[in-house]
Each structure stands twice: as structure tokens, then as C-alpha cells.
Amino acid sequence: MAIIEFPKDIRWGAATAAYQIEGAATKDGRGLSIWDTFSKTPGKVLNGDNGDIACDSYHRYEEDIELMKELGIDIYRFSVSWPRIFPTGTGEVNQSGLQYYHDFVDALLANGIEPMCTLYHWDLPQALQDKGGWENRETVDAFAEYSDLMFKEFDGKIKKWITINEPWCVSFLSNFIGIHAPGYQNLQLATTISHHLLLAHGKAVTKFRESGLTGEIGYAPNLEWNEPYSNKQEDIDACNRGMGWFIEWFFDPVFKGSYPQFMLDWFEKKGVTLSIQDGDMAFIHQPIDFVGINYYTGSVVRYKENHELFDNEKVDIGYEKTDFDWNIYPEGFYKALSKLKDQYGQIPIYITENGACYNDGVENGRVKDQRRIDYLKQHLTSLSRAIDSGVNIKGYLTWSLLDNFEWAEGYDKRFGIIHVDFNTLERTKKDSYYWYKQTIKNGWFDMFY
Numbered sequence: 196m197a198i199i200e201f202p203k204d205i206r207w208g209a210a211t212a213a214y215q216i217e218g219a220a221t222k223d224g225r226g227l228s229i230w231d232t233f234s235k236t237p238g239k240v241l242n243g244d245n246g247d248i249a250c251d252s253y254h255r256y257e258e259d260i261e262l263m264k265e266l267g268i269d270i271y272r273f274s275v276s277w278p279r280i281f282p283t284g285t286g287e288v289n290q291s292g293l294q295y296y297h298d299f300v301d302a303l304l305a306n307g308i309e310p311m312c313t314l315y316h317w318d319l320p321q322a323l324q325d326k327g328g329w330e331n332r333e334t335v336d337a338f339a340e341y342s343d344l345m346f347k348e349f350d351g352k353i354k355k356w357i358t359i360n361e362p363w364c365v366s367f368l369s370n371f372i373g374i375h376a377p378g379y380q381n382l383q384l385a386t387t388i389s390h391h392l393l394l395a396h397g398k399a400v401t402k403f404r405e406s407g408l409t410g411e412i413g414y415a416p417n418l419e420w421n422e423p424y425s426n427k428q429e430d431i432d433a434c435n436r437g438m439g440w441f442i443e444w445f446f447d448p449v450f451k452g453s454y455p456q457f458m459l460d461w462f463e464k465k466g467v468t469l470s471i472q473d474g475d476m477a478f479i480h481q482p483i484d485f486v487g488i489n490y491y492t493g494s495v496v497r498y499k500e501n502h503e504l505f506d507n508e509k510v511d512i513g514y515e516k517t518d519f520d521w522n523i524y525p526e527g528f529y530k531a532l533s534k535l536k537d538q539y540g541q542i543p544i545y546i547t548e549n550g551a552c553y554n555d556g557v558e559n560g561r562v563k564d565q566r567r568i569d570y571l572k573q574h575l576t577s578l579s580r581a582i583d584s585g586v587n588i589k590g591y592l593t594w595s596l597l598d599n600f601e602w603a604e605g606y607d608k609r610f611g612i613i614h615v616d617f618n619t620l621e622r623t624k625k626d627s628y629y630w631y632k633q634t635i636k637n638g639w640f641d642m643f644y
């Protein structure tokens with residue numbers, strides 16, 4: 196017996212995002228997003244998949260909420276499709292879009308499930324991209340306008356707001372590595388965008404505070420753990436640069452009011468500079484109520500001269516991997532959360548994404564995804580270790596409730612605890628759904644059962 200137990204007041208939830216599950220891409224006045232454009236650009240998304248239909252949750256959310264209710268979660272993280280509210284990103288409001296989210300949120304509340312709303316989960320209105328997207332500071336102000344409208348429109352219904360999901364993915368994965376929308380490969384552009392995203396976060400927080408509305412607001416960075424291959428300083432430094440790209444670069448401005456000097460110096464060596472205007476850091480640095488942490492994987496990393504962006508390389512030392520070919524590295528989850536506490540103090544943390552890609556199918560009405568159960572056990576154990584070590588964990592929301600559109604991987608990569616047949620849209624509860632349901636009910640689990 197190895198019982199892993201959780202505090203009685205921890206929140207248990209699940210997470211999704213608009214473009215990945217809603218479908219109804221042109222329904223009821225929704226405008227185009229950069230992911231509508233990107234997914235229909237040949238070669239960008241595996242199998243040419245797109246979000247036109249996805250899980251059709253736009254029409255099936257009542258069924259999804261029934262599944263959430265049976266699961267026993269008390270909080271559900273979803274995102275709002277910005278182009279459903281402002282079809283061109285700013286200006287005229289689409290009342291049908293607002294009404295859809297009122298109907299959805301009302302149904303959550305009627306079923307005793309608290310909505311946690313992500314305002315930006317990557318589906319930038321294409322009309323804003325056409326004017327430079329996140330490189331253009333006008334997009335920052337458009338986001339503040341959109342956020343302000345949402346705060347006031349949903350006052351009293353939504354009390355947990357997330358401004359930006361995974362700013363590292365939005366900036367560097369999408370504009371330097373280039374595998375996500377809009378798909379550029381320019382380090383200066385990506386770094387400028389990372390600053391504008393944090394500024395957008397800050398201006399939205401300002402709007403929220405000025406509104407005087409009740410509720411909590413935060414953002415949801417993602418991070419990967421880097422474990423030094425050896426105790427050689429060059430390997431340790433190589434890991435710190437790799438993690439600095441996810442942690443210090445996106446945490447220091449918010450929690451310390453400045454970018455980390457070691458990262459600024461490194462970027463300067465790469466010919467990259469940041470144009471920070473007067474007042475920017477004050478917006479970014481203002482207090483927030485929680486931080487959402489998205490964790491999936493970690494790697495062993497060592498120094499490699501003149502290699503990639505940070506003179507480092509991942510070393511595959513044979514860790515078991517998910518069907519996304521990511522290391523299963525639960526130790527990194529515990530170490531990352533401990534690092535956040537050591538460096539930034541007792542900020543309230545919600546785990547806003549954690550889960551695994553396993554592509555098990557339906558056999559005789561059942562999905563035997565034991566590997567996902569094992570992944571969840573290992574990572575929830577790391578979470579328990581972090582809680583026992585004093586990390587201020589407020590909740591855990593698994594990614595994801597449903598199999599969905601996994602960006603550049605399309606529907607090929609399944610993260611759900613509920614299987615979705617993308618031909619029939621039939622939902623099938625996986626073994627992991629039942630395991631998670633029991634764990635939520637008990638508030639504990641047995642590692643070996």
C-alpha cells in the first residue's frame with residue numbers, strides 16, 4: 196500500500212481550450228482566427244486537420260458538462276474564442292458570441308462547477324494578425340479592451356480569470372521555432388512578442404483591478420524541467436539557460452519587475468534586444484492572485500557549444516515516453532514547483548494543465564489507458580510532495596477533459612480522459628476517467644492499485 200493523500204480543500208478540475216474543442220468555426224458570427232488560417236495552410240498541421248468541427252463542443256457542451264458532473268470536478272478551465280466576441284479583434288461586439296458563453300457558463304454554474312476562464316488560448320483574430328499581430332502594440336490594447344468587456348459582461352459568474360495561456364508557446368514556439376501559428380522563425384520577433392504578451396497580461400490585470408469586480412486573476416505559463424547531465428558547471432549553466440527561457444523570462448517580470456539579466460545578456464549575444472517603453476514593467480509587475488502552471492515533461496540536458504539557441508542539448512537517457520515522444524519525468528514536476536517557491540515565494544498555484552498523450556482506442560466500448568493512469572499517479576505524487584514541502588497548491592486541473600485538436604499534431608495526439616471519435620463525435624469515458632473520478636471522490640489514491 197502506498198497511499199498518496201491530498202488536502203481536503205484542493206480543487207479538482209479539467210481543462211480544454213476553445214479552438215481545440217468547440218468547432219462551429221463560422222457559426223453565429225465568429226470571425227477567423229490565426230489557427231483557422233494556419234490549419235488550412237498546407238503542411239502546417241498533421242493530416243491537414245483543422246478546428247472546423249473538433250469535438251463540436253459548441254453544440255454538445257451540455258453533454259460535456261454531464262460528463263464533468265459525473266466525474267466530480269468542481270472547477271473547469273475553458274477558453275473564450277476572442278474572434279467569437281470581436282470578429283475583427285476590436286470594434287463591433289458579436290452578441291451571439293457573448294450569448295453562447297453566457298449559456299455555457301450558466302450551465303456550468305447550474306451543475307455546481309466553477310468556471311475558470313482563459314481569455315487568450317492562442318486563437319488570435321486574424322484581422323489583428325493582418326495588422327502585425329502580437330508584434331504590434333495595438334494588439335496589446337485590443338486584448339485589454341476584449342478582457343475588460345469580458346470582465347464586466349461576466350461579473351458575478353466568472354471569478355477566476357487567466358489572461359494568457361503559455362506565453363512561451365505563443366511567442367517562441369510560434370514565432371521562433373515556428374511550428375505553431377502564425378509560424379514565423381525570427382528570434383527578435385518572438386522576443387518582442389514575449390514582452391507584448393506580458394504587457395497585454397498587465398494591461399488586462401489593470402482593467403480588472405480598475406473595474407473593482409470581485410474575483411481572481413492570473414496567467415498560465417508552461418515550463419519544462421531541465422536536469423543537468425553532470426555536476427559540471429557548464430551543464431548546470433546550460434540547464435539554467437534552458438529553464439530560464441520558460442521560468443525566469445516569464446516569471447521575473449511579473450514577480451520581480453524586471454527581465455532576468457542572464458537571459459537579457461544571452462539574447463543580446465544573439466543580436467536580440469527588447470524595446471521596453473516607460474511604464475511597461477509597472478503594468479507587468481502588478482500583483483496577481485494566482486499563477487497557473489502547465490507541466491508535461493522534463494529532460495536531461497548538457498552543455499553543447501554553439502548548439503541551438505542556448506548552447507545545450509537534450510540527452511535521451513532512456514526515460515519512458517508518451518505517445519508524443521515526451522519523457523515521462525514526474526521528478527521534474529516536483530523540482531520545478533519547489534524552484535518556483537524558492538524563487539518567487541508562496542504565490543497561490545493552480546496546476547492548470549498536466550496530462551499525457553496516449554492514443555489508446557476504443558475496444559468493446561472501453562479505453563484501457565493504464566499508461567495515462569500511471570502518468571497521473573506519478574505526477575500527482577510529485578504534486579503531493581510539493582504540497583508537503585510547502586508549495587501553495589490550490590488546485591489541479593488535468594489536460595484534458597476530451598481528446599481534442601492538438602495544434603500542429605491535429606487529432607493524432609490524444610490527451611483526453613474521455614475518448615472522442617472524430618467521425619461520430621461520440622464520447623467514451625476512458626479507464627483514466629474512472630480512476631480520476633475515484634481519486635477526486637476519495638481525496639487520495641493507492642499508488643499500487
Ligand SMILES: CCOCCOc1ccc(-c2cn(C[C@@H]3NC[C@@H](O)[C@H]3O)nn2)cc1
Nearest residue numbers: 212361368372374417489491548594601602
Ligand atoms: C520540433 C521542436 O519542437 C519544440 C517543442 O515543440 C513543442 C510542441 C508542443 C508543445 C506543447 C503542447 N502542449 C499541450 C498544449 N498546452 C496548451 C494546450 O492547448 C495543450 O494542447 N504543451 N506544450 C511544446 C513544445
